Amino acid sequence: MTTEAALAIDLGGTELRAALVDREGKILAFAAVPTQAQAGPDVVIGQIEALAATVHAEAPALSVVGVGVGAPGPLDPLAGIAVGPPTLTGWLDVPLADILERRLGLPVRLENDANAAALGEWRFGAGHGARSLVFVTVSTGIGGGVVVDGRILHGRRGLAAEIGHMTITNEGERCVCGVIGCFEAIASGTALGRRATAATAAGDGSALRRLSADAEVTGRHVVEAARLRDDLASALLDEEARWLGVGFTNLLHLYSPDVLVVGGGIANGLDLMAPTIEATIRQRAMRAYRDVPVVPAQLGRHAGLVGAASLVLFDDEGTLAARMPVGPSTYPDTPLSKIGTV
Amino acid sequence: MTTEAALAIDLGGTELRAALVDREGKILAFAAVPTQAQAGPDVVIGQIEALAATVHAEAPALSVVGVGVGAPGPLDPLAGIAVGPPTLTGWLDVPLADILERRLGLPVRLENDANAAALGEWRFGAGHGARSLVFVTVSTGIGGGVVVDGRILHGRRGLAAEIGHMTITNEGERCVCGVIGCFEAIASGTALGRRATAATAAGDGSALRRLSADAEVTGRHVVEAARLRDDLASALLDEEARWLGVGFTNLLHLYSPDVLVVGGGIANGLDLMAPTIEATIRQRAMRAYRDVPVVPAQLGRHAGLVGAASLVLFDDEGTLAARMPVGPSTYPDTPLSKIGTV
Secondary structure (H helix, E strand, O other): OOOEEEEEEEEOOOEEEEEEEEOOOOEEEEEEEEOOHHHOHHHHHHHHHHHHHHHHHHOOOOEEEEEEEEEOOOEEOOOOEEOOOOOOOOOOOEOHHHHHHHHHOOOEEEEEHHHHHHHHHHHHOOOOOOOEEEEEEEOOOEEEEEEEOOEEOOOHHHOOOOHHHOEOOOOOOEOOOOOEOEHHHHHOHHHHHHHHHHOOOOOOOOHHHHHOOOOOOOHHHHHHHHHOOOHHHHHHHHHHHHHHHHHHHHHHHHHOOOEEEEEOHHHHHHHHHHHHHHHHHHHHOOHHHOOOOEEEOOOHHHHHHHHHHHHHHOHHHOOOOOOOOOOOOOOOOOOOOOOOOO | OOOEEEEEEEEOOOEEEEEEEEOOOOEEEEEEEEOOHHHOHHHHHHHHHHHHHHHHHHOOOOEEEEEEEEEOOOEEOOOOEEOOOOOOOOOOOEOHHHHHHHHHOOOEEEEEHHHHHHHHHHHHOOOOOOOEEEEEEEOOOEEEEEEEOOEEOOOHHHOOOOHHHOEOOOOOOEOOOOOEOEHHHHHOHHHHHHHHHHOOOOOOOOHHHHHOOOOOOOHHHHHHHHHOOOHHHHHHHHHHHHHHHHHHHHHHHHHOOOEEEEEOHHHHHHHHHHHHHHHHHHHHOOHHHOOOOEEEOOOHHHHHHHHHHHHHHOHHHOOOOOOOOOOOOOOOOOOOOOOOOO
16 A cells, blocks of 8 residues: 655745655655745745655655645745745745645645644644643744644634743843843743853853853853753753743643643753743642643654644644635746656 | 524622523523522522523523533533632532533533633624634633634633733732732733722822722722823723733734624723723734734623523534533432423
8 A cells, every 4th residue: 555645845944844754743755955045935936846856756655645834934824825934035925835736736735834843743742642732942032833622723814822922021131023021032042042141251261151162152052051060051041941931831821731842942951941940830820720741842853844744644634724715826837847746 | 483592501609690592692581690609509509490490481482402601710611510610619520511411401511701701702792703702801800711713712621711810021919829910910900990099099089089989999980080081090091001902912922813802891991991902012013913903892791691502502513512421420419499391
């Protein structure tokens, strides 16, 4: 019997990745190239087609049933339109799902990358078996996705779960969005790195500055130094854990998930932060929410790929509402080579 | 043809109300009694049975298809259990849906009162026609419910949308839950009244103290005085509106509803607060969320009743997941008179 698989695309601002993924979430073929993010949508769509051909050539016996694409928001998952991803130059209201359907001859589902990762962790990773899950990714910014009863929580225009811009305090640095007190502004890896940089000085001989070669200290350096039991790094990570605990408590109250899954670069330090995160939740959450597990993501950088694949592999189970029919695209259909075989 | 209706029960801490509601959301019979909240569940369940008989006698020709009950949380809507409502003495893990099914001989659905009101406003009120809705009730505390694609967002144990205990700042009075910065602690009608009381003094001749007869000033007094263009009241209401705007912006980012519906006592002043609420949202929300309408609830105190009715009238449309089967109840089945006819 031919194995069914989905072609999964993870369209990142720096890396474009493709995989063939089966119904067990196994990656059977994989390829990646640097995204030509400055070159506009035509070029990037050409890259996607080429990458699709590459992974298909790796595993030609598979029966590919559809294409799941994870891409940076904002995007409209129902209409399949990339609304205006800030990390991709020249993308404005690109009907990516329609274009790829025509080029690849397969049904295509488009999803926000954080939502795709949430779905991947729910179906195959740290949230397996849960009815509902909140996925939070803590790295440069803070993003997330929510799965309820096997469905991504979309809301209007697919914009639900903009976790990073939840106001949790009235202090700290102004967020990139212009507001004081965003979860992202105070608890992202960037915020942690900024506090660590401010607490040290080039040439001060601190563990943090040694690790950063006297340049700016990043969140990763703080985790690394805390693991070596550096006191300053441990205190900074403790403050970070407290802020994460404040934000996570809100997410428990608002979504009441069965499990809260933490990914992103800062999740590398989750074991060190766990005691303070848990103490903060115990202190701030109402009783009924205190025993919800907060666990590290299991699928790493592949969460988005397997989540995107599951959009098409399990669509019959209601993972994603059917895309709303859209009219004929007015997007110019540039004559890129068809690959036909996928 | 016999008109189909549901028996709706709104089990409040002070008032117990019952109605027969048809599929258009019309209330065809209504009765209410003061809840014997101190007398324990047996007595209150007897009150429910008696009230059911009363409304049925008012409209005996209706075909009653089931019973929808709205009750204070925490409760488990899937199991149909009132977990421990703080306003009802002696209620602990009462399998209310099972008990009422046996006593009334009809299928029973139990729902959190704020969720029931959200569902009522979504199906018959201010949220009619929306795919998703956030309902916020601002009065003594702040509560809410979220409807997504026609379903109440339940989460684990039905505990989602605990909106009042979302942390939005790090200032203000400590919340009843013990935390600083809860939405409820800073933006409820109680918080507004407290600020108004602190800003005035008995006998100072202020409009607020005249309205309160020199006793504590309430949120309602502030709305009343602001409507009479009292400067202090207007300034207090403006501060209230700003805090509501901060919390509402979070709800837009987190749930991305098509509409945000505001009920509760303070909603009486929503017209006066609207400019500042909207300005705060424009200032703090990301662009894609700024045009979501914030509107007053339309169903008033009947929102919970018609929402509870719609739990059974529209259950086939997936309003509520089927209750999980529960084992034989161990709750003592006191020999209260059966009413049979309903």
